[in-house]
Amino acid sequence: MEKTLTIRDLSVSFQATGGTVRAVRGVDLDLYQGETLAIVGESGSGKSVTVKAIMGIVSSNQTIDSGSICYRFQQDGEWTETELLNLSRNEMRQKINGTHIAMVFQDPMTSLDPTMSIGMQLMEGMMHHLHYSKAQARERALELLNMVGITDAEKRMKNYPHQLSGGMRQRVVIAIALSCRPDILICDEPTTALDVTIQAKILELIQEIQKKTGISVIYITHDLGVVAKVADYVAVMYAGRIVEKGTVEDIFYDPRHPYTWGLLSSMPDISTDAPDRLYTIPGSPPNMVDLPAGDPFAPRNPFALEADFKAEPPTFQISPTHYAATWLLDDRAPQVEMPESLRSRIQAMTEGGGVCV
Amino acid sequence: MSEHLLEVRDLKQYFRVSKKYTVKAVDGVSFHIDAGETYGLVGESGSGKSTIGRSIIRLYTPTSGTVTFEGVEISGALGAKETKHLRTRMQMIFQDPMACLNPRKKVGDIIAQGLDIHHLYRDREERQEKVYRIMEKMGLDREHAGRYPHQFSGGQRQRIGIARALVMEPKLVIADEPISALDVSIQAQVVNLMKDLQGELGAAYLFIAHDLSMVKYISDRIGVLHLGHLVETGTTRDIFERPIHPYTKSLLSAIPHADPRVEKQRVAIGYDYKTSGIDYTLGTYHSLSETHTVLCTDEEFAKWTRV
Structure with a gap:
């Protein structure tokens, strides 16, 4: 499989009133063609700051301290490479955004223009980027609306965003994102603002489009159920670092980082009887202005070692696809097992294999 | 007087948008x-669902129906x-x-x-x-x-x-x-x-x-609400283990599971009120057990409960 996006050692910080916020600290990520990556x-x-850096969306108090984002794409049958961080804002907007990398935002109400019909919003990008004539753009817009499952596309073109329901609006946003045939689609919590039933539909829609067009998708989410449904590769972030990354099977069936254990355990399990208490990760996320010395997760980590409070752990490789940043994987560390309840749950999943409610 | 803490009977909450158009946000809901x-x-x-909460605590004035709280009608x-x-x-x-x-x-x-x-x-x-x-x-x-x-x-x-x-x-x-x-x-x-x-x-x-x-x-x-009608209500066990109403089933099927192997193959059950042929206003409450009730017509009840 061809690698389309390579992020190396990306660090981003913000100047805030309280001091410097180091929002992203040394992120390494790869995205392959046709693959789905979940953060x-x-x-x-x-997680959002990372993907916004890919899109070149930079706020005025933000600086990119180090790193590279290398984007490879096929042009006239040949692979070309571009370093996205070297491009100016205008170059990003003209060459990359929309036509190569497109983004779907969380809230479909705020990402659509309320004063413009959805047909016009769909056609705008195509006329600008691909220099389509109005008739051509219109034809393709209808095609796109059909593809995202909007019935009566002809009539819907004249509608304004407020005339559509939340799920419909998100479908329109997806259609707009796909209009200039991007290679990479970034979805920033695309279903958080939607109901569960609509969420399932939208996720299935994106999967279907991916199958048809072969684009790569990056999902940002905090819902592990969504991750299980869509992702091929998963990166778990905490306090600006990737603490664990691996294939979806690595993360769900063989998690190694205590934070991943906590995330998996705190998901209510609907297939078994409810326990008396939900597992919780104690404490709350750290203040990013002055991060404590050592591993930022250490104060919330019931499995923290002494070393965790002194130095931040490096990333250890577990298998060719699976990495985790925790001192527990160091040779000198004592043997620590994941919580019993999680172990039995994973066992039930791997043995049960394919039983639905 | 009832022995329940809160008794909601046939609660209706309509909002008049214009002379011709009224939104029936809650249309005859009863539970306790x-x-x-x-x-x-x-x-x-x-x-x-939010409207029901707000009507009970009187952020809205209910259109009709009674709410009794600790024996006092509110x-x-x-x-x-x-x-x-x-x-x-x-x-x-x-x-x-x-x-x-x-x-x-x-x-x-x-x-x-x-x-x-x-x-x-x-x-x-x-x-x-x-x-x-x-x-x-x-x-x-x-x-x-x-x-x-x-x-x-x-x-x-x-x-x-x-x-x-x-x-x-x-x-x-x-x-x-x-x-x-x-x-x-x-x-x-x-x-x-x-x-x-x-x-x-x-x-x-x-x-x-x-x-x-x-x-x-x-x-x-648990009570399952759809378009202002309480379509199914029962104990947590009733709803999760023996869901009857197609809407409840579609809701349950939409919950993502934290198991990639199961989740990758699963397709959520769709439910579209318009094409389902179900008319909530025709339905009456049918009891499956003391705790489990579902809103439907007699024929629907027979169809859904048949194994």
Whole structure:
């Protein structure tokens, strides 16, 4: 499989009133063609900042301290490479955004223009980027609306965003994102603002489109159920770092980082009888202005070693696809097992294999 | 009089948008809540679940139907006595912890506002004592009483919202999506806390949510709401193990599982009211067991229960 996006050692910081917030600290990520990557983490873990850096969305108090984002794409049958961080804002907007990398935002109400019909909003990008004539753009817009499952596309073109329901609006946003045939689609919590039933539909829609067009998708989410459904590869972020990454099977069936254990354990399990208490990760996310010395997760980590409070752990490789940043994987560390309840749950999953409610 | 803590009978809440158009947000809903239990109300947005909560606590005036709370009818015109009863014994927790706290008041005063209005203390010390006690129960520091809401994180603010409701020692708390706006790791903390405090204070909860997995965890009984109709109600076990109504089934099938091998192959069951041929207004309540009821016509009942 061809690698389309390579992020190395990306660090981003913000100047805030309280001091410098180091939102992303040395992120390494790869995205392969046709693959789905999910970035999981709590709010403030730096997942949105990472993908916004890919899109070249930089706020005025933000600086990119180090790193590279290398984007490879096929042009006229040949592979070309571009370093996205070297491009100016204008170059990003003209060459990359929309036509190569497109983004779907969380809230479909705020990402659509309320004063413009959805047909016009769909056609705008195509006329600008691909220099389509109005008739051509219109034809393709209808095609796109059909693809995202909007019935009566002809009539819907004249509608304004407020005339559509939340799920419909998100479908329109997806259609707009796909209009200029991007190679990479970034979805920033695309279903958080939607109901569960609509969420399932939208996720299935994106999967279907991916199958048809072969684009790569990056999901940002904090819902592990969504990750299980869509992702091929998962990166778990905490306090600006990737604490664990691996294939979806690595993360769900063989998690190694205590934070991943906590995330998996705190998901209510609907297939068994409810326990008396839900597992919780104690404490709350750290203040990113002055991060404590050592591993930022250490104060919330019931399995923390002494070393965790002194130095931040490096990333250890577990298998060719699976990495985790925890001192527990160091040779000198004592043998620590994941919590018993999680172990039995994983065992039930791997043995049960394919039983649905 | 009924022995239930809260009895809602045939509640209707209509909103007149224009002369010709009326939104029937809640259209004939009946259910009850017993003392100390948790009733979960689930449904998609627009199903009327928040409206029910708001009508019960009288943020809206119900169009018709009766709501009886501790033997007092609170759905009609409210006299001074009924108002006092309602406002002190029933409390509400709102969805958005960022929007529901007055930004210009200190947290201690926000929590004590209900006590102030109803003069529920003898002197300043007792007031202070009550505020500190509830804050400690919520896992907040005494010192936090002097701070303003913006100095807290989302999870902490929601704790303040819950403290403000529980300081009144209510018998019924209406929790309108109390965890939807929080991070996953914080959601579990807040739900555990609500469950612990329920044991301590003996309050009943009306827990409104669209996340069925959390509802399953906290509720004793569940009501499934769609388009203003309560389509199915039963114990948590009834709903999860023996769902009858196709809408309930589609809701259950939409919950994502944390198991990639299962999840990758699963396709959620769709449900479209318009094409399903079901007319909620024709249905009557059919009982499957003492606790489990479903809204449907006789033919539908026969069809759905056939194995």
